[in-house]
Amino acid sequence: MLYGRKLAAQLQEKDVVFIFGDLGAGKTCLVKGIVEGFGINNEYVRSPTFSIINKYAGMMPVYHLDFYRLDKAKDIEELGIEEFCGEEGITLIEWPEKVLEFLPQKRWEIKIDILGENKRSFNTAHYGIR
Secondary structure, three states: OHHHHHHHOOOOOOOEEEEEOOOOOOHHHHHHHHHHHOOOOHHHOOOOOOOOEEEEOOOOOEEEEEOOOOOOHHHHHHHOHHHOOOOOOEEEEEOHHHOHHHOOOOEEEEEEEEEEOOEEEEEEEEEOOO
């Protein structure tokens, strides 16, 4: 969660963050750290695997999207993703690889690799950001 809190200090309103990683890599844990960095109690942060979208209110809204369960482009189009990406607050997206064609080019990307039971590496890149 420390990495997430540090990342939150770099994020600005309308930023979109793609979070890549295998099951169990710690994507939701990273989101908890980011949310905490925005002054929001992270105990309410849950992976929106079934609800698809969670919104957390703090200094600015944080939208947490999880596309793990989505399979078809039609499902994605019906969500109206563009309403959450870069309009207000910060948008955090787990499993973005399932919907890349619908997401903005201007973004942060975080890749989490599992190095051991309690060890992770984080690779960060940004495209079109500052």
